[in-house]
Amino acid sequence: MAARDFDVVVGGGGMVGAAVAALLVTDPGARGLRVALVETDPATMPLPGDPAELRVSALSRASERLLRTVGAFDLLAVRPPCPYSRMRVWDAASEPDGAQALVFDAADLGEPNLGLITENRAIAAALLTVALRGGATLLRAPLTAFEPDADAVRVTVGDRGLQAGVVVAADGARSMLRGLAGIAVRVHPYPQRAVVARLLCERPHAGEARQRFLPDGPLALLPLSDGAVSLVWSTTPEHADELLAMDDGAFALAVTEASGHVLGELRAGSHRQAFPLSRDHAATYAGPRLALVGDAAHTVHPLAGQGVNLGFLDAATLVETLLAGRAGGEDVGDRAVLARYSRARRVDNLVVAAAMDGLSRLFGARNPAIGLARRTGLGLVGRSLTARRRLMQEALGLSRDLPARLSADAS
Numbered sequence: 001m002a003a004r005d006f007d008v009v010v011g012g013g014g015m016v017g018a019a020v021a022a023l024l025v026t027d028p029g030a031r032g033l034r035v036a037l038v039e040t041d042p043a044t045m046p047l048p049g050d051p052a053e054l055r056v057s058a059l060s061r062a063s064e065r066l067l068r069t070v071g072a073f074d075l076l077a078v079r080p081p082c083p084y085s086r087m088r089v090w091d092a093a094s095e096p097d098g099a100q101a102l103v104f105d106a107a108d109l110g111e112p113n114l115g116l117i118t119e120n121r122a123i124a125a126a127l128l129t130v131a132l133r134g135g136a137t138l139l140r141a142p143l144t145a146f147e148p149d150a151d152a153v154r155v156t157v158g159d160r161g162l163q164a165g166v167v168v169a170a171d172g173a174r175s176m177l178r179g180l181a182g183i184a185v186r187v188h189p190y191p192q193r194a195v196v197a198r199l200l201c202e203r204p205h206a207g208e209a210r211q212r213f214l215p216d217g218p219l220a221l222l223p224l225s226d227g228a229v230s231l232v233w234s235t236t237p238e239h240a241d242e243l244l245a246m247d248d249g250a251f252a253l254a255v256t257e258a259s260g261h262v263l264g265e266l267r268a269g270s271h272r273q274a275f276p277l278s279r280d281h282a283a284t285y286a287g288p289r290l291a292l293v294g295d296a297a298h299t300v301h302p303l304a305g306q307g308v309n310l311g312f313l314d315a316a317t318l319v320e321t322l323l324a325g326r327a328g329g330e331d332v333g334d335r336a337v338l339a340r341y342s343r344a345r346r347v348d349n350l351v352v353a354a355a356m357d358g359l360s361r362l363f364g365a366r367n368p369a370i371g372l373a374r375r376t377g378l379g380l381v382g383r384s385l386t387a388r389r390r391l392m393q394e395a396l397g398l399s400r401d402l403p404a405r406l407s408a409d410a411s
């Protein structure tokens with residue numbers, strides 16, 4: 001058997017790959033394991049005064065717990081996460097403060113907040129810092145080849161060939177590793193793109209996330225800790241192009257009107273970007289000496305902000321499964337170990353993807369009868385505390401938690 005350079009090579013150091021490395025190096029059960037993280041463009045922590053980043057994520061309680069467990073949470077102080085304690089949902093034909101709007105309140109659950117909104121770059125940089133401090137090796141080059149055999153897997157990183165026990169594919173939605181392993185993926189593109197921007201608002205956001213369902217897709221305004229809001233507007237590709245081409249004044253006016261003036265007059269506070277949206281799902285998360293995590297395994301519609309939260313649950317479950325196998329004498333790249341991980345996560349992710357799809361269809365429907373049923377439904381749910389709690393727990397990912405050992409560590 002060729003000597004291994006590393007036990008685990010994580011291919012891709014975005015938020016999810018960095019989480020896998022950070023979990024491994026901070027877990028006493030991984031003592032002695034050699035971990036490498038391969039990333040062409042590693043995130044660096046923003047400095048005070050650096051312009052705010054466009055990409056943000058709404059993190060669930062489980063994701064916050066993961067960041068706290070590994071010691072990454074405190075490193076976010078430069079860009080303090082913005083807690084949101086309420087979420088307001090309404091549709092095109094109703095008013096944000098009308099009877100048919102739905103308001104989720106953390107107080108209904110006895111929770112301090114519903115989640116935290118943080119810049120993606122800061123999250124990835126904090127996890128990367130933890131991974132490197134804990135002894136992971138950063139290989140700053142592209143991973144280009146992957147050849148598994150019975151004893152090990154050979155990977156090519158830049159111009160270097162390495163032997164490892166297992167490769168974790170955390171290389172995003174267009175995962176090259178998934179392709180090299182020949183793992184099939186079901187791709188369901190949405191006829192939408194998400195326009196993302198930062199806006200300054202006339203009225204304070206008061207820690208409330210807001211989402212209006214318009215006929216072409218949802219428009220979300222997420223509160224940020226500096227008082228601005230982050231826009232995620234899912235709309236037709238043609239409309240997205242128009243929004244990108246507008247000058248700042250016309251763009252801010254378009255968002256002010258489409259959001260029903262819920263935060264008064266908005267002003268542009270950044271450049272804009274648009275992202276294609278797709279619901280993709282890999283046929284399996286386990287290949288020969290390969291495990292898929294995060295967007296490499298699945299993508300979901302961003303309407304409930306669950307993508308990276310599901311990725312963090314993959315990371316925690318994978319590490320838990322690898323280390324339980326190791327404690328029982330199994331190799332980290334053992335087929336049976338990786339298959340156990342895949343089984344543990346695939347069904348949960350499928351359920352969430354289907355739920356997001358259903359919500360997207362329900363709220364996107366132009367049929368007037370469906371629109372009426374939807375508004376009536378929203379009103380009914382809004383009046384029932386039990387229904388609101390249930391929906392909050394599902395839609396905001398509050399019902400999903402880390403594997404037991406990790407959630408116990410963080411409490």
Ligand SMILES: Cc1cc2nc3c(=O)[nH]c(=O)nc-3n(C[C@H](O)[C@H](O)[C@H](O)COP(=O)(O)OP(=O)(O)OC[C@H]3O[C@@H](n4cnc5c(N)ncnc54)[C@H](O)[C@@H]3O)c2cc1C
Nearest residue numbers: 012014015016057058143171172294295305306307308309
């Ligand atoms: C508009 C929008 C809004 C969203 N909002 C939310 C939200 O509020 N909450 C939420 O939970 N999710 C949200 N998501 C989803 C979330 O952004 C993704 O799920 C998350 O970024 C996936 O992280 P990842 O680490 O799996 O992949 P990525 O972020 O894609 O990272 C992959 C990394 O791999 C590296 N890489 C790729 N190939 C190679 C290679 N060959 N060699 C070396 N390195 C490589 C890349 O450089 C990159 O750093 C949103 C998505 C969109 C589009």
